[in-house]
Amino acid sequence: MEQHKGIIHKISRMYMDTKDDQDDLAQEIILQLWKSYDNFRHQSSFSTWMYRVALNTALVFFRKDQQQPATTDAVPEIPADETSHTKELQLAHFYQAVQKLERLEKAIIFYHLENYSHREIAENLGITEGNARIKLNRAKTKLKALIQQQGYDF
Amino acid sequence: MTFDNNLHALWNSDKSGGNINIPHALEKLKSAKMPVDKVRRHLRYEFFMQLAAVIIIGFAPVTLKFNPLLIFPFYLLYFIFVLICGYFFTKLFLFYKNMSNTALTSKDNLYAVYYDIKLSIELYKAFTYCLVPFLVLFIGMIIVNEEKIPVDALFMQGAAISKSQAASVLLVLIGVILGLAVVTELYVNTRYGKYAKQVKRLLDEFREG
Numbered sequence: 001m002e003q004h005k006g007i008i009h010k011i012s013r014m015y016m017d018t019k020d021d022q023d024d025l026a027q028e029i030i031l032q033l034w035k036s037y038d039n040f041r042h043q044s045s046f047s048t049w050m051y052r053v054a055l056n057t058a059l060v061f062f063r064k065d066q067q068q069p070a071t072t073d074a075v076p077e078i079p080a081d082e083t084s085h086t087k088e089l090q091l092a093h094f095y096q097a098v099q100k101l102e103r104l105e106k107a108i109i110f111y112h113l114e115n116y117s118h119r120e121i122a123e124n125l126g127i128t129e130g131n132a133r134i135k136l137n138r139a140k141t142k143l144k145a146l147i148q149q150q151g152y153d154f
Numbered sequence: 155m156t157f158d159n160n161l162h163a164l165w166n167s168d169k170s171g172g173n174i175n176i177p178h179a180l181e182k183l184k185s186a187k188m189p190v191d192k193v194r195r196h197l198r199y200e201f202f203m204q205l206a207a208v209i210i211i212g213f214a215p216v217t218l219k220f221n222p223l224l225i226f227p228f229y230l231l232y233f234i235f236v237l238i239c240g241y242f243f244t245k246l247f248l249f250y251k252n253m254s255n256t257a258l259t260s261k262d263n264l265y266a267v268y269y270d271i272k273l274s275i276e277l278y279k280a281f282t283y284c285l286v287p288f289l290v291l292f293i294g295m296i297i298v299n300e301e302k303i304p305v306d307a308l309f310m311q312g313a314a315i316s317k318s319q320a321a322s323v324l325l326v327l328i329g330v331i332l333g334l335a336v337v338t339e340l341y342v343n344t345r346y347g348k349y350a351k352q353v354k355r356l357l358d359e360f361r362e363g
Contacts, residue, residue: 010168028188056263060189062352090164104359107260113165126261131362144157 004050007114014106015058017099025061032057051114052124055107090152097146105139112136189349190270194246196345197278201246204285208239211292223305224295235288242281246274261360268353275346282338286331 008029012022033053040049098106104125111121122132147153212232215225258266298308 006168010165032188052258052260056258056260057188059260059264059356060267060353062189062349087164087167091168094161094164102359103356104260113162115162124259125360126259127360128362140158143161 004047007047007050008054011054011058011110013095014098014110015061015103016063017096021063025058028061029054029057048124051111055110055124059103059107093147093150093152097143097150100146101139101142105135105142108132108136108139109143112140189353190267190274193271193274193346193349197246197274200278201243201281204281205239205243208236212236214292214296218296218299220295220299221305224299228292228295231288231291235285238284238288239281242277242284245277261357264353264357264360268350268357271346271350271353275342275350278346279338279342283335286334290327290330 008026009022011029012025016022016025033050036053040046098109101109107125108121111124116124118133118136119129121136122129125132127135214220215228220228298305
């Protein structure tokens, strides 16, 4: 699990916008992974199994109060003085835009970024391949538009 | 396509996961926000409240110094009442011990979650409705006892009750039961329905098209 903890962090950051919520979600994912480790029967690779459990946890993880996430439209404040900070800024923009996607779209984008094919995405989510393709394209377009709306482009 | 490539490059460059620490005492971690866990935890809490009420009711004949004629019917009813509680108790606590397999495909997992939430809610409702007739009878007995109405006279005069009297008793009963039903439905819906709705909305996202 140690070597995959970057994944837990990324998923938490995609699904929750505040630091506290992200930490809570990461904890929950670790707990669920631990609880369902018995179900991991080596018929799939460890990472596939782990992605599934982590995303299934994130999908139904709702914050305490049921208010809509207070996503601000303000550009994240990160000093953009050095080139190493451009990456940070880009990432901040990316995660901020991702917050506005639907929960399923986030999962699809995640799998896509982890280099899963349409078929693999479909298999893991339990939808058809065609549906996965349509939904991925839609999510990508939406994400691009959202990032542009934030006054950024890459 | 460049957007896609840039996104991938950016994604792979995100190495900020190092600050997640995996706790060693995993047993101590408590699931906090999974909807099924939440619903079930609330339900269990309420169940304990109801259980306390059941136990208190069991002492009613002693504390209220029941007419000896009433004691046997009271405890006969109480016995059935406890049996029903026991049934729901086992359902809520034991039946669910080994559920949740989060390694299913996401859609299957969501259906399982949805089903569990719905089932818990329905179980709770069924339990509440089961208690209503007993409570009505128990309260009736307590009234008879408190008002010192002779029990044998109650049975004798039962045959002599007029139609309008019977109708009014029936109407009051229907009113009470309907009122309780409305309160229960509203309460359950506002308190637990939201979890079911959230998951339902998610499932709708999985639809084709």
